[in-house]
Amino acid sequence: MSELMIERAEVFVCAPERPGSTWTPEQPEPCTTHTFLRLTTQEGLVGCAATDSYTSHYPDAVLAETLRDLLPELPGRSAHQRQALWQLLRPKAYARSAQAQALIDVALWDIAAQAAGKPLYQLLGAHRSSIQAYASTPVLASPEAYVDYVEQWMEQGFRALKFHCWCDPRRDRLLLEQVQRAHGDKGLALMLDVEQRYDLEQALEIGQVLETFGYAWFEAPLDDYDLAGYRELSHRLQVPVLAAGNAITDPLLVDYALQRQCWSRVRVDAMTCGGITPALAIMRNAAAHGVLAELQSWGHSLAQAANLHLMLGQANCTYFEQACEYEAFEFATLNPLRADATGHVQAPQRPGLGLEIDWPEIERHALQRLSV
Structure with a gap:
């Protein structure tokens, strides 16, 4: 060796x-x-x-x-x-x-x-060679803009989208309702991310709307550190509840929250928790608790690649986060990661991270x- x-x-x-x-x-x-x-x-x-x-x-x-x-x-x-x-x-x-x-x-x-x-994913478990991506939107101007945005990304092959929104329950509800009227019968997987801006009452209100509309998950409704609030929310809502995944990142703290059933799913990013080594430990621990671990992959192509290889290596995650503004994250990358015409991201074939x-x-x- x-x-x-x-x-x-x-x-x-x-x-x-x-x-x-x-x-x-x-x-x-x-x-x-x-x-x-x-x-x-x-x-x-x-x-x-x-x-x-x-x-x-x-x-x-x-x-x-x-x-x-x-x-x-x-x-x-x-x-x-x-x-x-x-x-x-x-x-x-x-x-x-x-x-x-x-x-x-x-x-x-x-x-x-x-x-x-x-390729790195083969060292990390080699569970699969591709994964479905969701289009992760910026904040848009109006409910109608979100309706049009969904159509645009469906035409590119995406079957899943996550909305970054205004973080105002009244306006966000209008967004959800208009998207549901326009696209609710198309079999899409939709998520809402409110970036830790709701209180518990607001989160319960919008969470119930997401339940009714069959959303795939509800991301960052409360402050990441509000573990008691997350525990209550997760127990009172049927829609899966995730934290933002940027604050409670140490494997010991994540395990503490898992043991207390604070989240429906774990949210983590290899680049904010300290690397692939702790992220892999978190994913395996989540699997031992019977919980999915949904990784972030927002950021530079190399950061995306680190998280992608983890998702390909392990079984207990469902989607790759594809930031909609591709070029902003592809600086000096000759073969960046982009979803194909079916909305899937394929494993890089070169050794290592593959970029x-x-x-x-x-x-x-x-x-x-x-x-x-």
């Missing part, structure tokens, strides 16, 4: 010209930052990862500065030591971004799969660079 010793670690911070839309109505246009990590082994294998962060005014330098403190731990260590490295870097005395740890972990998995000559990255393009646009 090759040693896969890390020889060099490099970070590139880029702010794309196209920032993408908002997913709540009061949100200003985000300043999106792509942070890339490139690890090179002594054998010449290159593992990579990327994640997005969103700020209001200036590109985000915090993630790169966190990596500045972590990268010296990597040279001379093997990509086979993923679990040990994850435990070593896991915050114990000082809080730091799980996204930084995720970049390292994902790049190590990328190297390991390349060394095995296999071809234009590193010269990244280097030309880098606002900040680090290396060890």
Whole structure:
């Protein structure tokens, strides 16, 4: 077995010209930052990862500065030591971004799969080679705009959509009712995401509407930290209830919530929970509890790929999240992930994460660079 010793670690911070839309109505246009990590082994294998962060005014330098403190731990260590490295870097005395740890972990998995000559999902369980995608919408101007948007994405082959909405129960109900009148008989899987903006009473009201209309799930109705509220909501509604999945992300905390039946399904993202290693543990733990784990895949193509491989590897998830504004997330990616004419995303066939990255393009646009 090759040693896969890390020889060099490099970070590139880029702010794309196209920032993408908002997913709540009061949100200003985000300043999106792509942070890339490139690890090179002594054998010449290159593992990579990327994640997005969103700020209001200036590109985000915090993630790169966190990596500045972590990268010296990597040279001379093997990509086979993923679990040990994850435990070593896991915050114990000082809080730091799980996204930084995720970049390292994902790049190590990328190297390991390349060394095995296999697409990553084959190392993660190889449950399937494709998965149905749902179109994840931005906030639109009117109920009629959502009706038209559904039609547009159906024409592209999608049979599932998730609405980011106004987070106002009265307006959101109008949206739901008009979409139901126009498309309720077409066998679509529909979801609603209110980005943690409702209180319990509002969530119960709209949740009952979603039950009546047969929605696939109700996402982020309450603040992620409101586990008591989620537990009550999950027990009182038949529609599956998910948190946003951005706050309760540590495997121990997720297990705590699972044991108390706080959610109908687990919501997690490899890039916010600390990497593929903890995300895989969360998915397996959820399966042991008989609960589906629906992964986010909003963000740069490399972040999408990390989550896609997990979904392909494991059985207890149902949909890949396809952000509608493709190009905003495909910076410097030569073969980005897009659903096919049947609304499915196929497994990349190249070893590792399977994406071809234009590193010269990244280097030309880098606002900040680090290396060890």
